[in-house]
Amino acid sequence: MRIAETLNEGLRREYSVHIPAAALTAKIDAKAVEVAKQVKMPGFRPGKVPLNLVKKMHGQALRGEAVQAAVNESVQQLLSEHNLRPAMQPQVDLTSDGAVNDDIDFNVALEVLPTIETPNIEGLTLEKLIVEPSDEELNSALNRLRDQQKQFEAAPADHAAADGDAVLVDFVGSVNGKEFDGGKGLGQRIVLGAGQLIPGFEEQLIGAKAGDERTVKVTFPEDYNVATLKGKAAEFAVTVNEVQTAAEGALDDEFAKSLGLDSLDGLKEILKDQLTSELEGLTRTHMKRKLLDTLAANHDFAVPQSMVDAEFEQIWQQLEHEASHEADKDEAMARIETERGDYRRIAERRVRLGLLLSEIGQQGGVVVTQAEMNRLIAQEASRYPNEQQQVVKYFQENAIAAAQLRAPLYEDKVVDYLIGKATITERNVTREALTAEIESDDETPGHVHGPDCNHDHDHGHDHAHEAPAVAAKPAKAPRAKKPKVETAAEPQLADAGPASPEATLSDEPVAAVKPKRTKKAADPAA
Numbered sequence: 001m002r003i004a005e006t007l008n009e010g011l012r013r014e015y016s017v018h019i020p021a022a023a024l025t026a027k028i029d030a031k032a033v034e035v036a037k038q039v040k041m042p043g044f045r046p047g048k049v050p051l052n053l054v055k056k057m058h059g060q061a062l063r064g065e066a067v068q069a070a071v072n073e074s075v076q077q078l079l080s081e082h083n084l085r086p087a088m089q090p091q092v093d094l095t096s097d098g099a100v101n102d103d104i105d106f107n108v109a110l111e112v113l114p115t116i117e118t119p120n121i122e123g124l125t126l127e128k129l130i131v132e133p134s135d136e137e138l139n140s141a142l143n144r145l146r147d148q149q150k151q152f153e154a155a156p157a158d159h160a161a162a163d164g165d166a167v168l169v170d171f172v173g174s175v176n177g178k179e180f181d182g183g184k185g186l187g188q189r190i191v192l193g194a195g196q197l198i199p200g201f202e203e204q205l206i207g208a209k210a211g212d213e214r215t216v217k218v219t220f221p222e223d224y225n226v227a228t229l230k231g232k233a234a235e236f237a238v239t240v241n242e243v244q245t246a247a248e249g250a251l252d253d254e255f256a257k258s259l260g261l262d263s264l265d266g267l268k269e270i271l272k273d274q275l276t277s278e279l280e281g282l283t284r285t286h287m288k289r290k291l292l293d294t295l296a297a298n299h300d301f302a303v304p305q306s307m308v309d310a311e312f313e314q315i316w317q318q319l320e321h322e323a324s325h326e327a328d329k330d331e332a333m334a335r336i337e338t339e340r341g342d343y344r345r346i347a348e349r350r351v352r353l354g355l356l357l358s359e360i361g362q363q364g365g366v367v368v369t370q371a372e373m374n375r376l377i378a379q380e381a382s383r384y385p386n387e388q389q390q391v392v393k394y395f396q397e398n399a400i401a402a403a404q405l406r407a408p409l410y411e412d413k414v415v416d417y418l419i420g421k422a423t424i425t426e427r428n429v430t431r432e433a434l435t436a437e438i439e440s441d442d443e444t445p446g447h448v449h450g451p452d453c454n455h456d457h458d459h460g461h462d463h464a465h466e467a468p469a470v471a472a473k474p475a476k477a478p479r480a481k482k483p484k485v486e487t488a489a490e491p492q493l494a495d496a497g498p499a500s501p502e503a504t505l506s507d508e509p510v511a512a513v514k515p516k517r518t519k520k521a522a523d524p525a526a
Contacts, residue, residue, distance in 0.1 A: 087304035163193035
């Protein structure tokens with residue numbers, strides 16, 4: 001094999017590779033020997049078919065496999081001999097692969113990861129904003145909990161349903177006069193004003209009384225999860241069986257006992273701990289963003305444009321998705337289009353910080369243990385109740401997917417490592433002041449992703465209604481595409497050092513300018 005460097009410019013490298021026909025012939029012969037052991041042919045015992053017949057029968061396939069193997073081995077040798085750490089999968093372009101007995105020539109193009117000077121993490125100073133839960137917040141939390149646990153009782157027969165009341169109904173949905181699957185419900189409770197159903201449904205039951213029959217007309221959202229119902233106008237024949245009003249519950253020891261606790265004081269302590277934990281999370285978010293800003297300001301180095309391109313594409317897809325849910329899609333797309341250059345700079349910042357954090361993590365000995373990884377996989381598998389074993393196997397066999405799953409935890413560990421190195425000053429503030437500080441940071445470039453990270457930022461929706469549904473099947477675990485050329489690059493693991501940065505810093509803002517989200521309501525035939 002002969003390798004020649006044809007380009008060395010910044011982080012870009014290109015090479016021409018020549019594999020003589022004799023080396024390829026040897027691989028074809030070796031493949032033929034393997035295949036011959038399995039071939040069955042009339043007149044020959046299993047495993048005794050002559051190699052010339054095997055080559056005649058399977059020659060094209062054998063050559064294809066041999067070429068693939070030869071290219072893979074050559075790329076691995078190239079990376080090893082030249083001590084290259086590719087930022088992304090090397091691009092291979094065959095320039096000659098003609099008839100049998102021909103030589104093979106191909107070009108390899110790639111970008112390498114930059115050599116990062118020892119990051120300067122000495123003398124870091126951070127301010128920690130401290131917020132204590134207020135009595136007002138605690139009381140609000142208690143009232144919300146009471147509202148969530150409130151009991152309903154039958155209203156008088158002449159009571160007209162109002163916001164906050166519940167109605168027990170039977171309904172049958174139809175589109176163009178034809179019933180659809182999942183559109184029927186019997187004895188379902190709907191709390192009016194709770195926003196559980198598609199827009200317009202609950203509102204049309206205001207004023208209903210027990211025994212009323214109503215025709216509710218609605219339009220399914222364009223992004224509805226059943227393709228045949230997207231954007232369709234529908235009618236629901238609704239029979240109101242009973243109207244119920246909420247009973248005002250007391251916040252006392254009996255209420256706490258109904259939740260399995262000993263006393264109201266015990267419930268308050270639990271809620272206070274939850275509020276404290278929430279506020280500590282906001283405090284950490286603020287510190288983390290300030291830390292990233294400091295790192296970004298103190299470190300500047302060239303980054304692979306292929307990684308920036310991949311990161312920008314992820315940002316753009318997310319923005320396009322959000323814009324598609326705006327009331328005026330065209331206006332939303334035009335708005336983000338004007339900020340394309342800013343988003344490109346955000347992508348570059350993310351990549352640079354991802355590389356930097358990986359380098360810091362390696363130098364600081366930050367690792368994700370196997371026990372921690374097992375817990376991550378178990379947590380992910382728990383999202384797919386009927387496919388847990390398949391999900392576990394998927395992550396065990398797919399290094400890149402495992403790296404993506406590991407990334408957020410590794411990121412948190414690196415951030416904690418840096419915070420532990422910093423000099424911390426504290427300042428007591430209100431929740432409003434802390435929130436304002438965080439929101440002001442939303443005007444700065446966004447969070448960091450590693451080169452291969454493909455996290456789906458699912459903010460989720462609470463479909464708390466009790467009506468029957470066309471259940472949306474959980475998405476299967478992602479299936480990574482098998483690369484055409486396997487390389488000897490270092491495994492894409494979050495804690496593998498600078499050759500495989502995977503920091504996501506998911507609690508930084510996504511972008512400097514985000515389209516406003518349109519709140520999606522649930523519906524009775526989800």
